[in-house]
Amino acid sequence: xxxxxxxxxxxxxxxxxxxxxxxxxxxxxxxxxxxxxxxxxxxxxxxxxxxxxxxxxxxxxxxxxxxxxxxxxxxxxxxxxxxxxxxxxxxxxxxxxxxxxxxxxxxxxxxxxxxxxxxxxxxxxxxxxxxxxxxxxxxxxxxxxxxxxxxxxxxxxxxxxxxxxxxxxxxxxxxxxxxxxxxxxxxxxxxxxxxxxxxxxxxxxxxxxxxxxxxxxxxxxxxxxxxxxxxxxxxxxxxxxxxxxxxxxxxxxx
Amino acid sequence: xxxxxxxxxxxxxxxxxxxxxxxxxxxxxxxxxxxxxxxxxxxxxxxxxxxxxxxxxxxxxxxxxxxxxxxxxxxxxxxxxxxxxxxxxxxxxxxxxxxxxxxxxxxxxxxxxxxxxxxxxxxxxxxxxxxxxxxxxxxxxxxxxxxxxxxxxxxxxxxxxxxxxxxxxxxxxxxxxxxxxxxxxxxxxxxxxxxxxxxxxxxxxxxxxxxxxxxxxxxxxxxxxxxxxxxxxxxxxxxxx
Numbered sequence: 055x056x057x058x059x060x061x062x063x064x065x066x067x068x069x070x071x072x073x074x075x076x077x078x079x080x081x082x083x084x085x086x087x088x089x090x091x092x093x094x095x096x097x098x099x100x101x102x103x104x105x106x107x108x109x110x111x112x113x114x115x116x117x118x119x120x121x122x123x124x125x126x127x128x129x130x131x132x133x134x135x136x137x138x139x140x141x142x143x144x145x146x147x148x149x150x151x152x153x154x155x156x157x158x159x160x161x162x163x164x165x166x167x168x169x170x171x172x173x174x175x176x177x178x179x180x181x182x183x184x185x186x187x188x189x190x191x192x193x194x195x196x197x198x199x200x201x202x203x204x205x206x207x208x209x210x211x212x213x214x215x216x217x218x219x220x221x222x223x224x225x226x227x228x229x230x231x232x233x234x235x236x237x238x239x240x241x242x243x244x245x246x247x248x249x250x251x252x253x254x255x256x257x258x259x260x261x262x263x264x265x266x267x268x269x270x271x272x273x274x275x276x277x278x279x280x281x282x283x284x285x286x287x288x289x290x291x292x293x294x295x296x297x298x299x300x301x302x303x304x305x306x307x308x
Numbered sequence: 309x310x311x312x313x314x315x316x317x318x319x320x321x322x323x324x325x326x327x328x329x330x331x332x333x334x335x336x337x338x339x340x341x342x343x344x345x346x347x348x349x350x351x352x353x354x355x356x357x358x359x360x361x362x363x364x365x366x367x368x369x370x371x372x373x374x375x376x377x378x379x380x381x382x383x384x385x386x387x388x389x390x391x392x393x394x395x396x397x398x399x400x401x402x403x404x405x406x407x408x409x410x411x412x413x414x415x416x417x418x419x420x421x422x423x424x425x426x427x428x429x430x431x432x433x434x435x436x437x438x439x440x441x442x443x444x445x446x447x448x449x450x451x452x453x454x455x456x457x458x459x460x461x462x463x464x465x466x467x468x469x470x471x472x473x474x475x476x477x478x479x480x481x482x483x484x485x486x487x488x489x490x491x492x493x494x495x496x497x498x499x500x501x502x503x504x505x506x507x508x509x510x511x512x513x514x515x516x517x518x519x520x521x522x523x524x525x526x527x528x529x530x531x532x533x534x535x536x537x538x539x540x541x542x543x544x545x546x547x548x549x
Contacts, residue, residue, distance in 0.1 A: 065447075186447070188409035208409050215451055216403055261404040264369050268397040269418035269469060270389060276420030 063116055064186040070114035071184045075193025077287035078185060081294035082110075082177040088302040089173045094166035100173070102301035106294060107176050114184050124179045128171040135167045187211050192281070205275060213258070221251055319345045319379060319473055319501040320366065327361060327372030327525075335361040336372060337525040345472075348502040350512040350533065353522035354547035359505045360400075362522070363475045366503070367395040379472060393422055396471030396500075400478040402458035406450035411442070411461055414450065418469035436468035437461075440494060456487035463494070473501045480508055507548055509537050521546055 064071070070078070089103045111121060139160040146158025182190065191204040224247055233243065263271075320343040327336040335358045343349050351359050364370040368383045368391055376383040378391050396418075399405045408414035412433060419432040437443050440460040450458060459479070466474065479495060480488040488511075495502070496515050506512060512519055512533050519536045521529040523546045529536060536542065543549045 186410075187449075188413065191409070209407065211409055212407055212449075212451065213403075258404060261399065261401070262407050264364065265397070265399045265405045266407065266417070267369055268367055268392060268395075268399075269465065270392045270421030271417070272389075272421065276417070 061182060061185065061187045061190075063120065063183050066115055066184070068113060068115040068184070070110060070180065072286075073184075073290055074281060074283045074287040075185050075189050076196055077283060077291040078181055079190075079193055079197060081291045082181050084295040085298045086174045086177050088298040090170050092302055092305055094162055094169070096305055099301040099305050100169050103173050103298060104169075106297055107173055107180070110294070111176060111180055114180055116180070116183055120183075121176065121179060124183075125172060125175055128175050131171065132164075132168055135164055139164050189281075196281075201275060213255075216258075217251065217255055220254060221247070224251070317345050318377075319343050319347070320503070321375070321377040322362075322365075323375040325362075325365060325372055325374030325376060327358075327365065327370060335525050336365075338374070339522075339525075339527055341520065341527060341530075343473075343501060343503065345501050346499075347518060348504065348516050350516035350519040351503060351505045351522060352507055352509075352512060352519060352536075352546075352548055354507070357522040357546075358525040359522055360477055361525075363397060363477055363503065363505060366473070366475055367392045367397060369397075393469060394472045396466035396469055396474045398462050398466050398474065398476045398479065400481065402450075402455070402462040405462040405465060406458060409449055410446065411437075411448050411450060411453075412446035414461065415464050415468045418465060422469060432468040432470070436464040439467055440464045456483060456491070459483065459487070459491060460494070467498070471500060473503065474498060475503045475505070477505045479504060479506065480511055481506075509543070509548065513537050521548070523547075 085103055085106060089100070092099045092103075139156050140154040142157055142160035142163065144157065144159060146162075148155045148157045149161075185193070188208065191208050195201060195204050228243065228247070320341065322339055322341040325336055325339045326334070328334050337358075339358075339362060351362065353359050361370060365372060365376050365383070366378065368376075368385070368388050371383070378394050381387050381390055381394075383391050406414050408417060415433045415436055416429050419429045424432065433446070434443070437445065440463050442457065442460050442464060445453070445457070445461065450461065453461065463476075476495065480491050483491060492511050492514055495504070502515075504512070504516060516533045519529075519531060519533045520527055521536060521542070528546060529542060540549065
């Protein structure tokens with residue numbers, strides 16, 4: 055079965071792909087933090103963050119259509135916020151839109167959520183799409199993210215599709231026997247499927263552990279490659295971080 | 309005394325080994341077996357005969373009553389590291405064996421656990437991948453590979469540890485005919501004492517020097533492949549044809 059990996063474009067060749075995962079992680083997280091802490095009244099710091107993100111995205115050679123479809127994940131959340139905008143009446147002048155009216159502060163809330171969500175999500179998409187998953191995890195480890203989290207994430211990346219495949223096969227076998235959803239016993243069959251999926255995963259975990267033990271695994275995860283940060287990594291990291299922080303600090307002084 | 313001196317030609321010595329599963333089901337019933345160095349022994353038998361259970365005793369993943377010795381070293385907690393360096397187990401489902409995000413990390417896993425230096429690990433990885441004809445796959449994710457490719461990489465993950473003894477659990481099950489043929493040829497080129505668990509008669513005939521038939525947790529016959537594979541009555545009685 056064919057699956058869409060989060061690091062599908064991670065092996066393209068571009069200046070962004072070539073950067074050390076740590077440099078990318080730090081630079082992009084600085085943008086995110088600067089962005090979400092900026093008050094929404096001023097639009098121009100967001101223009102700075104947006105420009106930074108656009109420049110990096112452009113340099114990364116990720117297909118635009120791919121970026122756009124990935125950004126769509128924030129849409130449901132924005133819609134939820136948008137639905138409530140007409141009910142926020144306090145603050146600022148109101149604008150009459152026929153069926154309902156919106157206040158300036160209501161729109162500000164929407165703008166705030168929208169711009170911050172989109173910039174943050176694009177940052178994360180760039181990070182996860184330009185770095186092979188294993189390198190990303192190793193980068194996180196070097197940044198002192200606990201081994202437990204990176205190991206669990208690495209196992210999940212490896213096995214989630216096998217579990218999805220298993221579920222898919224089970225579903226096909228079930229549907230081939232003319233299963234049709236009727237309320238009560240529908241739920242029961244789904245329950246059985248989840249239970250059996252859990253059992254299978256449990257058994258697989260057991261076998262994977264045996265296979266690891268057979269190769270001398272004693273509970274500590276061995277590492278051997280040491281990646282180095284080069285001048286270009288430092289330049290990128292400091293240039294991006296400094297620009298984002300400058301944008302954030304400028305708001306304080308004006 | 310921990311180590312019983314025996315002739316170094318004996319790779320595996322199993323004396324009166326019994327094992328019951330936690331639920332009480334008896335999986336092995338006083339098994340005795342000696343495998344000499346550089347021998348290739350086929351272990352045949354129907355499903356549930358105890359073949360895989362026996363294999364898991366060879367490096368101490370399971371431990372029952374009785375004695376198991378690898379190259380003269382008793383398999384017990386104290387010796388596990390040495391034993392696991394000497395016995396390479398290739399599991400049936402390559403998705404169980406390959407758990408790392410990239411092929412390279414998986415092949416390096418054993419050597420890293422052996423605490424080799426980075427250069428030695430690199431060397432072991434490239435040599436093992438070359439041996440199974442999978443050079444250039446270092447950075448691929450195991451999930452992207454075909455079944456046959458995964459099987460080869462699984463073999464490489466054990467070869468990289470340079471084991472004296474290779475235990476292959478159902479090495480060619482679920483493979484297409486060409487993949488099967490190529491894999492059998494590959495197994496034949498491995499320089500190690502080999503234990504091949506299978507119910508593939510043709511493969512047994514091709515690669516094995518000796519065949520042991522197991523049924524219901526016991527060894528029922530031990531002989532030359534051509535004799536056993538032509539004994540219809542025996543094969544039928546133990547569900548092999």
